[in-house]
Amino acid sequence: MAFLQGLDSHIVVVGCGISGIGAAQKLLQHGFHNVRVLEATGRSGGRVKTGHLGSNIVEIGANWIHGPSQENPVFRLACQYGLLDKESMTEENQAIDVAGHPPFTATWLSSSGRQLEPELTEPVSMLYMTLLEQSQVFYRQGREPMPSVGEFIKREIRLALSDGRGNPVTAVLKRGVVNTLLKAECCVSGTHTMDDVALGAFGMYKTLPGLDCTFPGGYEGLIHQMMQTLPKGMVSYNKPIRCIHWNNSDGSAHHSGRTFPVLVECEDxxxxxxxxxxxxxxxxxxxxxxxxxFRPRLPAQKAESIQRMGFGTNNKIFVELEQPFWEPDCEIIFLLWEDESTLADMVTDVKTLWVKKLFGFTVLRPAERYGHILCGWIAGRESEHMETLSEAEVKLTITQLIQKFTGNPTITPKRIVRSQWFHDPYTCGSYTYVARGCSGHDIDTLAQPLPSEGPQAKSLQVLFAGEATNKSFYSTVHGALEAGCREAQRLVTHYTPPAYQGPLGSKL
Incomplete structure (x- = not known):
């Protein structure tokens, strides 16, 4: 009887990104029928957002399925809906383990307009990647020899390059390689600087096997397919929330003769x-x-964890060109500034030098699908400043950048399109990272339902999902989906009689 009553529970999901859609799907699958999704904007998908550059599809938001293997719920859904190409679904592709860093075929260009030889760049890149892997070990060891990943890597690089031998010009270029790779890692982590990323918690993130893949028809195709499973009218759009009154803090939460512990108040x-x-x-x-x-306000411990955790900006600038200036097998173009003599992953003057934070471009492949399009990546406060500039200003700066690094003053992009996640009022950035002073305990605290103590502690009034609540897969689409399903399952388990629960109390 308790379970049948539970199916009549009124459940509101705030946000129609993949986490909210996944939660709603799971609740419906288990028989809950009073489910309402409230979305602040006029579209579904959240940070999954597909756009266009001319006639080509580009991903303004989420780009890849990271770790496309059977452990990844996004990959399983994409296969179920037939949204991937055959190569991405092969067992061979699923078995490749790249530890989160796909082995791109790279070209290195310098600010003097020349291409750098692999003999210079590859040994430094290998050293850097070794140090990055070492940075992930400290979490398992339970120690933190330095506060941040950036400080650790820069210290080890200085030691490796401090023998005083060799050409001083070459030494500057080697430091430049490290700077570019640190800027790239800022984009991967979604942070302003790797000096802000906690060394002790860095290895908490888990990678899944599989060579990262994309959606030929756009990532939003997955959102579209998932939305088809929700009843018409379940999602209310353009419904930003003003306040969530919980723990019976608003006596007006009545409906059909019942009193409810929570009242969701919208801005309208x-x-x-x-x-x-x-x-x-x-x-x-x-x-x-x-x-x-929230009314009452969040408990101090949860509010403190929210502030300790990191949330940064990573933006893309898509550039369409008439002809490629890169080789057919090139997958990524790294840009090295020869005037950066010290190790650093941020610029000295954001307003005038912001473009120096752009570490390079990935090549959209295959060319038969995309034509000649590059995707530039830029993170941090430099990225946030870029958002404030006009598209014409950004295009001019990117044109000058490409001409400078190729040494070809005639290359002129046809058009560009860029993301602007920091100034999106309902995202305020891109995704989560583990900041200095932050630990997995903060993510667990954020994910803890409310009330967390007192007589109502087991009532699960306010639950928290989204990628930031996933200790293993924060910053990813599959982490967001998994978290939404986790909270829906929490409610399923809450109403399931113990006799009907499995050995872990988590399934009917």
Missing amino acids: GDTFPADHVIITVSLGYLKKHHETL
């Missing part, structure tokens, strides 16, 4: 009484709004 004045609310908004949004978003 609409209210939704609920037994449970699943919050899937970004960590960036929580950082900015948590003090006013």
Whole structure:
């Protein structure tokens, strides 16, 4: 009887990104029917967002399936819906383990307009990757010899390059290689500088096997297929939330003769009484709004964890050209500034030198599908400043950059399109990283439902999902999906009689 009553529970999911959609799907699959999804914008998908550059599809948001193997729920859904090419679904592709860093075929260009020889770049790149792998070991060892990944890598590089022998010009170029790779890692981690990423927690992130792959028809195709499984009218768009009143803090939470512990108040004045609310908004949004978003306010421990955790910006600048200036097998173009004599992954003047934070371009492949399109990557405050410039200003700067590094003053992009995640009012950045002073305990604390103590502690009034609540897969689409399903399963288990639960109490 308790389970049947549970199926009548009113559940509100805040956010129609993949985490919220996944939660709604799972609740429906288990028989819950009073489920409402509230989305602040006019579209589904959240940080999964496919756009166009001319007639070509480009990913404004999430780009790859990271670790496309059977352990990855996004990959399983993509296969189920037939959204991937045959190569991406082969057992061979699923078995490749690249530890989160695909082996791209690279070209290195310098700011003097010349291409650098692999004899210079490859040994330094290999040393850097070895140090990056070492940075991930400290989590398993339970120690932190230095506060940040950036400080650790730079110290070890200085030691490796400090013998005083060799050409001093070559030494500058070697440091330049490291700087470029650090800027690239800022994009991977979604941080302003690797000096802000906690060394002791860096290895908490888990990689899955499989060579990263993309959606030929766009990542939003997955969102479209998932949305088809939700009943029409379940999602209400353009419904930003003003306040979530929980623990019976608002006496007006009544519906059909019942009193509800939670009331979701929207900015347009609409209210939704609920037994449970699943919050899937970004960590960036929580950082900015948590003090006013909840009544009563969040417990101090949860609020402190939100502030300790890192949430940064990683943007893309897509560039379409008439003809390629790169070789047919090139997959990534690294840019090395020869005037950067010290080890650093951020610029001295964001407003005038922001483009120096752009570490390079990935080549959209295959050319038969995309034509000649590059994707430039830029993270941190330099990226946030780029968002404030006009598209014409960005295009001019990127044109000058390409001409400078190729040594060809005639190359002129046809058009560009860029992402602007920091100034998106409902994301406030790109994704989560483990900041200095942050640990897995903070992610666990964020994921803990409310109330966390007192007589109502088991009522699961406010639950938290989204990529920031996933200790193993933060910053990823599969981490967000897994977290949404986790919180839905928490409610399923909550209403399932013990006699019907499996050995782990998690399945009917």
